[in-house]
Each structure stands twice: as structure tokens, then as C-alpha cells.
Amino acid sequence: MSAxxxxxxxxxxxxxxxxxxxxxxxxxAHPDFLSRSNLGRIAIASTPALMVALGVGFVIIMGSIDxxxxxxxxxxxxxxxxxxxxxxxxxxxxxxxxxxxxxxxxAAIGLVNGLVHVKLRIPSFMASLAIGFVGMGLSVLLxxxxxxxxxxGVFRALLFQRICGFPLMVYAAIGLVLIAWFIQRNTTLGxxxxxxxxxxEIAHSCGLDVRRVRVLGxxxxxxxxxxxxxxxxxxGGMAESLTGSNYMFLGITSVAVGxxxxxxxxxxxxxxxxxxxxxxxxxxxxxxxxLPHFIxxxxxxxxxxxxxxxxxxRKSSALVK
Numbered sequence: 001m002s003a004x005x006x007x008x009x010x011x012x013x014x015x016x017x018x019x020x021x022x023x024x025x026x027x028x029a030h031p032d033f034l035s036r037s038n039l040g041r042i043a044i045a046s047t048p049a050l051m052v053a054l055g056v057g058f059v060i061i062m063g064s065i066d067x068x069x070x071x072x073x074x075x076x077x078x079x080x081x082x083x084x085x086x087x088x089x090x091x092x093x094x095x096x097x098x099x100x101x102x103x104x105x106x107a108a109i110g111l112v113n114g115l116v117h118v119k120l121r122i123p124s125f126m127a128s129l130a131i132g133f134v135g136m137g138l139s140v141l142l143x144x145x146x147x148x149x150x151x152x153g154v155f156r157a158l159l160f161q162r163i164c165g166f167p168l169m170v171y172a173a174i175g176l177v178l179i180a181w182f183i184q185r186n187t188t189l190g191x192x193x194x195x196x197x198x199x200x201e202i203a204h205s206c207g208l209d210v211r212r213v214r215v216l217g218x219x220x221x222x223x224x225x226x227x228x229x230x231x232x233x234x235x236g237g238m239a240e241s242l243t244g245s246n247y248m249f250l251g252i253t254s255v256a257v258g259x260x261x262x263x264x265x266x267x268x269x270x271x272x273x274x275x276x277x278x279x280x281x282x283x284x285x286x287x288x289x290x291l292p293h294f295i296x297x298x299x300x301x302x303x304x305x306x307x308x309x310x311x312x313x314r315k316s317s318a319l320v321k
Contacts (some may be wrong), residue, residue, distance in 0.1 A: 001133035005042045005128045012259075014259060014277060015257070015258050015259050015271060015274035015278065016079070016168045016274055017275055018274075018278055019278050021045075021283065022278060022281050022282060022285065023281060025285075026281065026285035026289075027287065029285075029289060030285075030288050030289060032288070033288055036165035037165070038284065038288065039165070039166075040162070040165050040166055040167065042277075042280050042281060042284045043166050043167070044159065044167060044169070044235060045280050045283070045284065046173075046276050046277060046280045047169050047170055047173045047231045047235070048073075048228040048229075048231040048232040048235065048247070049228070049247060049250040049254060049279075049280065050173055050177070050228075050246045050254075050272070050273065050276045051173070051176065051224050051225070051227040051228030051231060052069050052073065052224065052228040052250065052251040053250070053252075053254040053255055053258075053272045053275065053276050054176075054177070054180045054224045054253045054269060054272055055069065055220065055221035055222070055223070055224030055225050055228070055251070056069060056221055056251045056252060056255055057255045057258075057260060057269070057271075057272040058180075058183075058184075058190075058193055058217050058220055058221055058224075059124075059217050059221050060197075060252075060255055060260055060261075060262060060264060060267070061194060061197050061216060061260065061264055061265065061266070061267055061268070062192075062194075062196040062197045062213065062214065062217050062264055063123050063196055063197040063200065063253075063263065063264030063265065064124035064214060064217070064218075065116070065125045065128065065262070065266070066113070066124065066128045066130045066218060066221055067125055067129040067132055067203060067248055068109070068110075068113050068128040068129070068131040068222075068225075069132065069221075069225050069228075069244065069247050069248055069251055070135070070136065070244035070245060070246075070247055070248050071109075071131065071132035071133060071134060071135020071136040071137075071138070071139070071244060072106055072109045072110070072131075072132065072133055072135050072222055072225040072226070072229075072244070073135075073225050073226075073228055073229045073232065073243060073244030073247055074135060074139035074229075074239075074240075074241050074242065074243045074245075075105065075109065075135040075136075075138050075139045075142070075231055076102045076106045076109075076225065076226040076229040076230075077102075077105075077139075077229035077230070077239040077240075077243040077244070078139045078142045078143055078148060078239045078240070078241070078243070079098075079101060079102055079105050079142065079235050079237035080099070080101065080102035080226075080229060080230055080233060080239065081098075081103075081149075081150050081233055081238070082095065082142065082147040082148055082239075083095075083098035083101045084098035084150055084152070084155070085148065085150065087163065089150075089151070089152055090152050090154065090155075091152050091155040092154055093155040095152060098229065102222050102226045102229060102230055103226045103227070106222035106223050106225050106226025106227075106229070107219045107220075107222050107223050107226075108219075108222070109131065109135060109220040109222050109225075110220065110221050110222020110223070110225070111215060111218065111219040111222070112131060113127060113128050113131045113222065114160060114214055114215035114216070114217065114218030115130075115215055116130070116131065116218060117126055117218070118211045118214050118215055119216065119247060124214075128218075132248075135244075136241060136244070138151055139240075139241040139243075139244075140241040143239075143240060143241055145241065146190070146216040146240070147148065147238050147239070147240045148238060148239045148240065149237060149238045150233055150237055151241070152238065155234060156234060156237060156308060158172065158231070158234040159234050159235055164248075169231055169234055171234070172231075173231070176224075176227060177210070177269060177273060180224070180269045181268075181269040181270070183220070183285055184268055184269050189213070189216055189217075189220075190215035192208060192213045192258075193213065193217060194208060194265060194266075195208060196208065196213050196214070196225050196264070197263075197264025197265035197266070198264070198265040199265075200275040211300045228247065229243065229244070232244075232268065250276075250279065252278050253275075253279055253300065253303070253304050254272060254275035254276040254278075255267070255271075255272055255275055255276075255306055256275070256304060257275040257278050257279055257303060257304070258271035258273070258274045258275025258278070259271045259274075259275070260272065260274050260275075279300070279303070282299065282300070282303065283296065283300070286299065
């Protein structure tokens with residue numbers, strides 16, 4: 001096996017190796033870390049963040065960046081909760097229709113996000129940041145600053161009903177991960193994300209409709225943000241204008257930590273899954289060990305820098321944008 005092949009193999013499996021190392025280290029430091037109840041807490045915290053990370057992961061793979069997730073998640077969560085309660089407040093009744101409403105709203109926000117970026121030729125980070133602020137404002141307008149509670153027992157069973165110690169929402173998230181992986185691996189759109197991230201000019205010269213792919217990428221991300229919003233409502237039993245807080249950091253950090261280059265063109269769904277688990281294992285482990293918040297924030301900051309350094313080619317002239 002050549003040195004280049006060994007390096008490529010190591011980089012491919014590095015996130016999984018890091019995750020296993022962290023699990024071993026924290027379990028050695030605290031005997032209850034690998035208990036079923038604590039692993040359940042890690043899984044619950046990871047589920048909404050995983051949906052957000054999957055969505056932004058598609059955008060990053062195609063060479064763009066999306067900072068709208070907090071506003072999108074807050075707006076879709078509020079819309080879901082309002083529609084759910086307005087149509088009977090029961091998942092087995094009219095409340096079920098609130099799910100497609102939230103998904104369509106997420107897709108619509110993502111579509112607008114992509115169109116603003118492409119049609120107005122605004123950098124994606126600036127266009128998405130603006131759309132995110134609009135989403136936050138819209139969520140406040142819809143709620144008037146109040147909390148919208150969802151108390152249906154069947155819907156909350158996503159959190160409270162457990163199989164083998166893990167709530168139903170974790171199994172639902174696994175199914176959605178498989179759907180995301182199918183999109184990435186077996187659809188033309190998924191393959192076009194990699195083509196676009198590998199080089200926009202080359203993709204365009206090969207006949208790829210670059211603008212269309214970008215817009216669809218942002219719309220797809222919006223759908224996954226809405227899925228994260230539904231899980232966040234199931235987890236907390238409520239929706240408000242702050243429901244999406246901190247998911248920008250968690251989403252982008254998880255993608256980078258999982259080994260997906262912020263320059264685009266590589267990475268994927270399983271990298272993102274590993275990244276989400278790494279981030280949440282570190283956060284949970286520091287809490288279990290009783291470390292103060294300022295140390296937790298510092299560790300996560302160092303983690304981001306290390307992940308970006310390891311996952312990008314700093315010799316590339318296109319690194320600084």
C-alpha cells in the first residue's frame with residue numbers, strides 16, 4: 001500500500017477514529033458516561049442538530065455556505081406548532097398536516113435564499129445571513145414573542161417512547177439519514193453538488209446548469225432545517241422565536257469536524273453524522289466531568305480550528321474568500 005493511499009484511508013476514517021477515541025477517553029474519566037441513559041441524552045441532543053448539519057452539508061459540498069438555518073428553523077418550528085394546534089392538536093388527526101406545511105415552508109425559504117444568492121449575485125454567506133435575520137423576525141411576528149406549546153401525547157412520544165433506551169426520534173433520524181445518503185449517492189442532484197464544489201467553471205463547461213443546482217441545493221437544505229425544527233419541537237414541547245438559536249454553530253461545526261472541506265467538493269452524509277456525534281460527545285462529556293462553560297466554549301473553538309486546518313488545502317489560492 002502506497003503512502004498516498006494510506007494517507008487517504010486515514011483521512012477517510014479519521015472522524016470515526018476520533019469518535020471512538022473520545023468515547024473511550026470520557027468513559028475512562030467517568031464510569032457513567034457510557035450508560036444507556038447518558039447515551040440516550042447524547043442521541044436526543046444530536047437529532048435536531050443532525051438534520052441541520054445534513055442540510056448545510058449539501059450546501060457546503062457544492063462550494064457555498066448557508067447561515068440561514070437559525071431563522072429558517074425558528075420560522076418552520078413556529079409554523080408547525082401553530083398549524084398543529086389549529087388543525088386539532090393531534091398527530092393522528094389534522095395535526096399531521098402540519099408536517100408537510102413545515103417542510104414546504106423550509107423549502108420555500110431555502111428557495112428564496114438560493115434565488116437571492118444566484119439572481120442578485122450576492123455571496124452566499126451574505127444572502128443567507130440576511131434571509132436568516134428575516135426568518136427570525138418572521139418567527140417573532142408569528143408568535144408575538146410568545147411560546148406556542150404542543151402537548152399531544154402521540155407527537156411527544158417521539159421523545160418519551162423508547163426502544164432499547166433510545167427515543168423514537170432517534171430511529172426517525174436514522175431513516176432520514178438514509179434518505180439523505182440516497183440523495184447524495186444515487187441522484188443526479190446529489191452528484192451535481194460534488195461536480196459544482198469541485199470546480200464551478202469546469203461544471204459549467206460540461207453543460208451543468210450551475211444556477212439551478214445552487215438554488216435546488218439551498219431548497220433541499222431548507223427541508224432538512226424544517227425536519228430539525230420538528231424534532232426540536234418534539235424535544236421541547238414548544239416552539240418560539242429562539243427555537244433555532246445556536247444551530248448555526250452546531251451545524252457548520254459538525255460538518256467541518258466530520259471532515260467535509262469548507263471549500264466544497266468532498267465529504268458527505270456519513271462524515272456529517274460522525275461530526276455531529278463528535279461535537280455532542282465532547283459537549284456531553286465536558287458537562288458530565290463538570291467543566292465550566294468557558295472551558296467548554298474554548299475547547300469547541302479549538303476543535304473548529306483544528307477541523308478546518310485538517311480538512312482544507314491551505315496551498316490553494318482560492319482558500320481565502
